[in-house]
Amino acid sequence: MKRSYIREILDAIDENTISFAGGLPNEDLFPSKQLKKASKKVFKNKNSLQYSKSQGIDSLREKIANFYTKYYDFETSKDEILITTGSQQAFDIILKSLDAKNLVVESPSYIGALSAFKILKTNIQEFKTFEQLENILKKDDVIYSISDYQNPSTNTYTKKQREEFANILHKKDVYFIEDAAYSLLSFDGKIRKPISRLYKDKSYHLGTFSKIVAPGLRVGWIRANKELIEKILAVKESLDLHTSTFNQMLIDTYLDENDVFKHIKKNAKNYKKRMNFMADCMEKYLPNFEFKRPKGGMFIYGRFNNIDDSMNLAKEALKENVAFVPAEVFYFDNQKSNEARFNFTNCDFKKTKKGIRLLAKLIK
CATH class of the missing domain: 3.90.1150.10 (Aspartate Aminotransferase, domain 1)
Known part of the structure; x- marks a missing residue:
């Protein structure tokens, strides 16, 4: 390795x-000043240094769920959110929960995801066109994609392409990992609807505060239906029990007191x-x-x-x-x-x- x-x-x-x-x-x-102010408030709560829920603290998951419902038009509850130690951890726990053997990725693709996939000895295939994708995919395969400002290619799927992508997912009945690390860093201010919104039952939508607040806090999340969350929760607990309580509470307090958008x-x-x-x-x-x-x-x-x-x-x-x-x-x-x-x-x-x-x- x-x-x-x-x-x-x-x-x-x-x-x-x-x-x-x-x-x-x-x-x-x-936002150093704002985070410093929030940290003083968090430190007053002794629970900030204690163990916490493996799925993540309720109030932060609630905020993330509300964002999906309001801005993505993607109805979501806090029970459909799991907090991860950066979005990098998400790749590992999702694939371990599925025991996936076959994975399909965009070509080229994000090196961090490729590293996570390779170490699990997953059979990897690549696609450049939707025609290739449809020919490669088989039932219960896993596909990984970045739909906005792709790393590295910077490609962004159009509305029509998102619909076509979702149709292929439905047709092939596969698991879909959609990485949205850069989705909010739009130069025109538009928030584009995720492909996962059109394919809810077997999709994982990944987000992170690394690119929009601070990467050193290592707080990300997975949005998936309750059944999938329960499966990945068991894997999450085997790795680190839970993401840093203090860092979760710090971001939660920061979001309470500031307009993150x-x-x-x-x-x-x-x-x-x-x-x-x-x-x-x-x-x-x-x-x-x-x-x-x-x-x-x-x-x-x-x-x-x-x-x-x-x-x-x-x-x-x-x-x-x-x-x-x-x-x-x-x-x-x-x-x-x-x-x-x-x-x-x-x-x-x-x-x-x-x-x-x-x-x-x-x-x-």
């Missing part, structure tokens, strides 16, 4: 590295500016890097038309203290690729420009 390439990169970089590698939110946008819109506005600046730099200094400007999320993804292997470029760039992620690691079979992913949320404009110019110099 190999470590995640991105985690290894994050361990290797230092304060001198210009990093476009990890999906790191911008630290300057963390105002905070999210502020972040998305900032990220859009950063994305456009990086895109402008790429068009100027890397004219052979072909990409489309994303409509949300945290990444720019594209292909180098003047090199064959982005992994070699990534290794050379790291020697010059510039980090990005070659697409090879986003394919379950690690196929060679000239594609690459760049994070635009965690570097200031000066470093972004310097990093892109250094890459251009290396390629030249």
Whole structure:
């Protein structure tokens, strides 16, 4: 079992590295003052340091459920929410609860999910088109997909595509894991309806506070029907009993006292500016890097038309203290690729420009 390439990169970089590698939110946008205020209130409650329910504290699950009902038009109760230690844990507990042997993923796909799937020795197949997907899927297979601002491709499914996707799920009678880590980071402010809303009985919709509040708190969730929640709850209890009580109460109190959507819109506005600046730099200094400007999320993804292997470029760039992620690691079979992913949320404009110019110099 190999470590995640991105985690290894994050361990290797230092304060001198210009990093476009990890999906790191911008630290300057963390609601630090609000969380500090909330923490003082939480510390007054002795239960914040005590064991708590494996499924998660009631009031936080209630808030998340209300969000689904109000904003996703996806009727949900708190009993259909399970709090996880980051959304990364969700992959592990879902697959263990299903004892899944066959898994189908988008190509390319999120490296964190691929790592979780591989360690469980799951048979993985990939799809690029709906036609391929329909031909591959068999009853009770598991399919994993990111429907909004996909990591790494930045693709977002249209309303028509979501309906077509859901029709395939119904036809094949499979289990569906829908990852919504980036769904709220929309540059146009629209909240798109999840595919799971059209396929409720065998779907798991994953969310996280990592991208919209702070990743260090490691609080995510799964939305699924009660029967599925009961199955994954038993697996959750075998791993960590429950997600940090204090961190759950901290986020719960923060949500009570602040408008999180105002905070999210502020972040998305900032990220859009950063994305456009990086895109402008790429068009100027890397004219052979072909990409489309994303409509949300945290990444720019594209292909180098003047090199064959982005992994070699990534290794050379790291020697010059510039980090990005070659697409090879986003394919379950690690196929060679000239594609690459760049994070635009965690570097200031000066470093972004310097990093892109250094890459251009290396390629030249």
